[in-house]
Amino acid sequence: MVRAAFLFVVLVLAGLTATEAAAEKRVALVIGIADYSTVPKLKNTINDSRLIADTLRGLDFEVTNFADIGKADLRVAIDRFAFVAETADVALVYYAGHGMELGGQNFLIPTDATASNRSDVASQSISLDEVLRAVDKARQLRIVVLDSCRNDPFSSPDDKSLTVVNIDPGSSGTRSDGLAPPSPDRGTLVAFAAEAGKVALDGAGNNSPFAIALANTLKTPDLEIGLMFRRVRDSVLQRTGNSQEPHTYGSLSGNPYFLAGRSAEINVLDKADRKNAWAVLRPDQEEQLLALAQDGDTRALKGLAYMRLDPKEKRYNPEESVALLKKAAAAGDAEAQFELARLYERGIGVPQDIEKALEHYWKAADNDFADAVNDLGFLHFQGGLGIVRDQKKAIGLFEKAAALRHPEAMFNLAALIDDGIVPGKSAEDSARYLYESLRSGNEDVLKQLSDNPRMFKERTRLALQKRLADQQLYSGSLDGQFGPQTKRSLRRAYGIEE
Amino acid sequence: MSKINQGLQKIAPVTIAVAMTVTSVLPAQAAVQVASDREMGITTAVPETYAMLLGPRSTLPTVMIPEFELVFSDSATSQITRVLKGATRECRALASEYRASCAAAAFKRAASAASRPDYRAARSALNKASRDLSRLVSRNADRSAPTIGSGRKKYKAVKKAAVRAVAKQAISIISETQTKLLRSSGSVKRKTHYKRIAQAVGSTKVIFRS
Known part of the structure; x- marks a missing residue:
């Protein structure tokens, strides 16, 4: 009853009602490969991918499901998914098939891989990095599930059989569009x-134990996503x-997330x-969460801290929040440093x-926490909190945050570029x-461009129209004028389908 | 610092600006200027409490006229503001002898709107204002005049001859309340709701914090 009351309070006072709340957009790419041409065939992978696809559809995911797909088609599918993921709140990829590791990278092996040794196969496969890049732009949550450790078709005594996940952004190099590599943190x-x-x-049956466990757990109502994977x-x-x-x-970020149940309302x-x-x-x-926090789990520490920052809550205790965040910050958690x-x-x-x-904004910024970088950019540009105005430094910070795909920083930088500075x-x-x-998904940008397009010079407006086209x-027409058609197109770019 | 004080200092900031104006005529919609708030970009709501109490311009005394400024940092604060703003409209519509009583009831309702744990100090200050105003009305009551309204909005009249004096005292009660709220909520800069959007220095563009 208390929880229901809290939900009511939170949703109503936050200005949302059940009818007004913007629905989440959840997208999934589900792949199952069993019928390999040269590599040993697999048994349950297609069943597993179907099971997961059905489960996700039941959870309001738009699912694209592929079975026995070759490399070229898989690449196209991933590219399409990347575009769709940009305006999604949640993007999930599930892959059941052969996978392998080579040179510190993980690979997903499509049906038509024909090489007979590991290094050749890698060149005919899709890397995990590509998949990470595809989900990277989803706004809230990105999940990649690799159900791909069945039997290693190339296992030999000399092989390093370690499955290494290369999530270090530095190793993947910079992308061609100048933005930084995916940052899973x-x-x-x-x-x-x-x-x-x-x-x-x-x-033994039609599905693998992992797929069964995953399908059941995904559906569990009111189970927070971090705890979900533990389960x-x-x-x-x-x-x-x-x-x-x-x-x-x-x-995962410090924001709570629920896939199922009434609690899912808080996601928006x-x-x-x-x-x-x-x-x-x-x-x-x-x-x-308390137990995890005792063990020093920083997400648990943050969750507990945030609970205690809400004045509407009985647990309201900002001093304790600070203590909890200090612990997480000391453990190097950049989000905690920023919130502190x-x-x-x-x-x-x-x-x-x-x-x-x-001091803490800088700590977080040095850890590449984009919110902190943008805020420091703002403060240096405006000269707030006793900081002496430094336009050059500010621009550098905005550039760094924009490279991290920070929504506000990207706008800020666009604004300053348009100013010619x-x-x-x-x-x-x-x-x-x-x-x-x-x-x-920066709503402020949509609002500014819709209500106040002339804030930007004509050549910028024209360039934006070209990009949208x-x-x-x-x-x-490409005329730099933001009439109803352009505005509709801005909304579409933002993710509103009319 | 006590929890009560800290509570107010946070998501429940109530900033009061006391505008000292010595004039016999005040514009109906006086803009509130608070230097330190401006930079912080705090939006203002001005329930014209003095207007609520004093009636039409011609009867304005040449004394300090306090004005409220509440920060819209969250729904609870805006609820309180809504109550006071609504009361302003309502009280202004009444004859001047009923206005002090109307103000007392308004503060009582505003106090109920401040029901959250961290609003304790604000609630207590608003309740005290209500009690003091009620006592003021009682001391100057016009027993021959009818009580108007109903329920929580029942208003008593003060003697016509006492209207100005009552208004002066009411103003000082409200000023005192304001000071209490201001003191307990700490300095303006500590308000949680800093500006997220600002006009960029030397530009017509706006830029955003995270």
Whole structure:
């Protein structure tokens, strides 16, 4: 009853009602490969992919399901998915088939791979990096599930059988569009059906134990996503007599997320209320969170901290929030460092201390936490919090945050480029950042461009129209004027289908 | 710092600007200027409490006229503001002898709107204002005049001759309340709701914090 009351309070006071709340957009790409041409065939992978596809459809995912797909088609599918993922809140890829590791990278092997040794196969396969890039632009949550540790078709005594997941952004190099490689620490989870070097069981029946556990757990109502994967792991361990243990890599943001149940309503709350929504967690899950926090799990520490920052909650205790965030920050959690900086800036749970605030903003920024980088850019541009105005430094910070795909930073940078104060950047660059900012779901950008397009110079507006046209989002005249057709196209770019 | 004080200091900021204006005529919609707030970009709501109490311009005394400024940082604060704003409209429509009583009831309703744990100090200050205003009305009551309204909105009249004096005292009660709220909520800069959007320095563009 308390939870229901809280949900009511949160949803109503946050200005949303059940009818007004914007529905989430969830997209999934599900692939199952069994019929390999040269590599040993697999048994349950197609069944497993169907099971997962059906489960996800039941959870309101738009699912694209492929069975026995070759490399060229798989690449096309992934590219299409990448575009669709940009305006999605959640993007999930599930792959059941052969996979292997080579040179620190993971590969998904399509049906038509014909090589007879590992290095050749890699060149005929799709890398995990490509898949990560495809989900990377989804706005809230990115999940890649690799149910691909069946039997290694190329196992030999000399092979390193470690399955290494390369999530270090530095190693993938920069992309051709100048944006940084995917950064999973912003909310990408990669789940493997088994530990590195171990085999995932195909199962005696029609489905593998991992797929069954995953399907059941995905559907569990009111189960927070972080705890969800733990439950999958526990379930698989149990089903396989402790012989198979799924693993996850990457990390989730500090925002709570629910795939199923009434709690899922909190997924669409706006920034401030969303963090507080950890409070809807059921008591048994809160217990789990407490236990994890004791072990130093930084996401658990943050969740508990955010719960205590909501004045509407009985647990309201900002001093304790600060203590919890300090622990997480000390453990190197960049989000905690940023949130702590905010509390110091505002004097919540701790006496206002601008110096400490800035110290923590810099810590978070040095850890590439985009919110912090953008805020420092803002403060340097405007000269806030006692910082001396430094346009050049500000622009550098906005560029860094924009490269991390920060929605506001991309807009800020576009604005300054349009003003002509960013050396080496043109109207096309400004338009590109505006476009990417829209695609990232920045509602303020949509509003500014719709209500106040003349804030931007004509050549920038024209360049944006061209970009929208290139993406098949706009078919009107390229004249730099933002009439109803252009505005409709802006909304489409943002993700509103009319 | 006590939890009560901190509570107010946070998501429930109530900033009060006391505009000292010595004039006999005040524009109906006085803009509120608070220097330090401006930079912070705090939006203002001005329930014209003095107008609520004093009636039409011609009867305005030449004394300090306080005005409210509440920060729309969250729904609870805006609820309180809504109550006071609604009361302003309502009270203004009444004859001047009923207005102090109307104000007392308004503050009582605003206090009920401040029901969250961190609003304790605000609630207590608003309740006290209501009690003091009621006592003021009682002391100057016009027993021959009818009570108007019903339920929580029942208003008593003060003697016509006492209207100005009552207004002056009411203003000082409200000023005191404002000071209490201001003191307990801390300085303006500590308000949680800093500006997310700003006009970029030297530009016509706006830029955003995270």
